[in-house]
Amino acid sequence: MQSAEDFMDPDDFLAEEAAIGVKGLPFDSQALINMGVSEQVGEMGNNNESEERVERQIPYWVAIKFVQKGLGELQMPKIFGRPVRNALKADPVHVNLVEQDPRFFAFGGKFLEAVEDPELAEVLDKSYVQRTRATLDHLEYGAAGKETVFVSKMDETERQGMSHQENILNYPYIYGYTFTVLGGCGDSQGIQDVGIQSEGIDGCKGKKMIGSEEECGNRKNNGCRSLS
Amino acid sequence: MVLANDIPEPVHIKLDNQVPTLQEYSYALSELEFLATQSLVRFEPTSALPVVKLICGTYGPFSPPRKTYVPLWLALCLYEHDRGRILLPEWMTAEALAKSVEEEQKFEGVFSSIHPHWMVISKILIEKTGQDIPNLEEIKKSLQRLKEIRWEKMRRGVSELNPYHLQTNNLSYMEINLIRPVFVKAMQTLRKINPAESTAL
8 A cells, every 4th residue: 555655765666676477478678678668677578479478577567567558467476485475474583584585575565466365465464563573572682783693584674663663672761771671580689770781690691581481490589580 | 951861862854845754753752751740749848939820820829738739840840949849659659569560460461550651750750859769679670570561561562463453551651652663663564565455444
């Protein structure tokens, strides 16, 4: 769905750049170049005279126009194929989206405007929500601004969302301490001045999330911060 | 009266003819503090003061030892000039906070009701009138626990996001302010990703 801020948004244009297969009759590449498409793209068409339907990879914004004029059919792109969908259904958080396509979600939205695929819509929906939650968790442990393994797996849309989350999580309030609190056992001296981010003593060293369902093995009685 | 000193705030850049960016959707810390200091608080004057007529209202007369309800900004002003002392709000005593922490822990997906400006008011009162507060350490611990538990619940709420409707009761203004850009951005993206479903509404 287009919104007002999309009209001039460069990310919106770039999302449509993704290559998609179009199966159609061979077309005249010179006509494409005359239309204003770059030579590199125009040469993807070849001028063979046979009537066979050939599949070609062209940018999405060109492909859409072809399809609307009835010159070909859209093929399901590989990045939304069965293996990727299964991976996203199984564990959406750890799928490396950047190697698929740096604009995975944005292109997915554009693609779904043209093609009806409720299964893909649901997969994208759920995986985005789970990954947003995982980003919040990831930022909680002071990873703001660092290029971690987790961040390298995110696509463009998520990185923009992450920058907003980073700014917000750095607000200090309640007597000067921020949200980035390490979980795990804090000994009572750590909580003395509640302004300190305390690390656990020979405990989980903050690896367990606050409120995680896993039991902390090294449970100290003096102020373990798990929810249970 | 600037209470938030040296705290980096997101820069609000406004260009002409542009839809406001997500950073502008949230309040700056100082703006939230300004709004929070309008809540009423109990004040006990130590010296007599006549009626104070201001544009926003008339306050007074202050005759000790009668306690009155005044806005927090006025109470802080009078406190700094040694005209009285600010009494701790009922929800901020050590017992009441301990009870709130218990309530938060009991219910999983629900937030317990607490003053909508609890974070800001507690911060201001601890900063300015810290020495007058009894059981300060316990109060600070309870506040920290409360903050952690509520933040944890909010993070769990992110998993149940959908682009159309979100309702949560008893969130304080500061918490809403913190989570607003995350939720707004996520909802916008979900609407873009899933156009068919959103146009079905």
